[in-house]
Amino acid sequence: MAALVVGAVAYTANVVPIWEGIREYFADSSAPMDFVLYSNYERQVDALLAGHVDVAWNTNLAYLRTVGLTGGTCRALAQRDTDVTFKTVLVAREGSGLHGLESVRGQRLALGSKDSGQARILPIKFLADAGISLDDVRPVIFDSDVGKHGDTGRSELDALQAVLGDEADVAALGITTWQQLKQAGELGVEEVWTSPDYCHCNFTALASLDDDRAEAWTSHLLAMDWDVPEHRRILELEGLTRWVRPQLEGYRSLEEAMREQAIPLTW
Secondary structure, eight states: OOOOOEEEEESSHHHHHHHHHHHHHHSSSSSSEEEEESSSSHHHHHHHHHHOOHHHHHHHHHHHHHHHHHTOOOEEEEHHHHHBBBBBBEEEEOOOOSGGGGGGGGGGGEEEOOOOOIIIIIHHHHHHHHHHHHHGGGGEEEOOOSSTTTTOOHHHHHHHHHHHSSSEEEEEEHHHHHHHHHHHOOOOOOEEEEEEOBBOOEEOTTTTTHHHHHHHHHHHTTTOOOSSHHHHHHHHHHHHHHHHHOOGGGGGHHHHHHEEEEEEOOO
16 A cells, blocks of 8 residues: 655654654554655645645644635544643743733733744634733734744744743743743743633645545554553654544634634635
8 A cells, every 4th residue: 555645844853753753653554654844834735735745734723724725625633632732821920910811901912923823813812802902912023933833932932032031021822832841940930821722733634535544544643552662752752642533623713713813714
């Protein structure tokens, strides 16, 4: 059987060993695979639509654009357990006295890249849902690494540094960035508010992918086991403990945010 080809974006040096490990895991299965790396998610989505890859490892934004570009016929195959409970965290300098969304009103709010769901698009929506528009805050924008959809975390770290340098009062971070900072003990900031859960990445395929091939690949992916050392090494690098079936309801808030903010679902 021909190898199923998966597309992924090269947003960090870890991407190569991650995908080499996953390819090795699939090598002796009934669903062998290979991978192709792209420089940005827009190019990866185009490659999926053109049939250059069979499956794309997409951010939530890239997934929703694929949904839009295919008229809703694409399908999500799997995601990480950590993708199901993704969150945005608003942080401020320690001792700021800020707590809750209402306290952000009138503050200098540092936001990440325009294509980052966690650091810009969804924070704006969550504020709007609480009756706080961008006119009610003083936005400080960091459009770092556009095309990576916030995956590098650079714009979040830029926002954090703005808070620490007293160039902003509040910063929007994705939960993974926040957890990494806490684990490293490099704080100086405290949590102001944490969002409800939403979904982040998933493996996206077109409707034209053969059902049996898709299911064989997905089932083998889901069989990766944290208790198997060779599997755990890959899982740790990719930031999960197990792969799960997609929970599509978790993309609703970002889809609503994109429509409300006139962010195109197609191009």
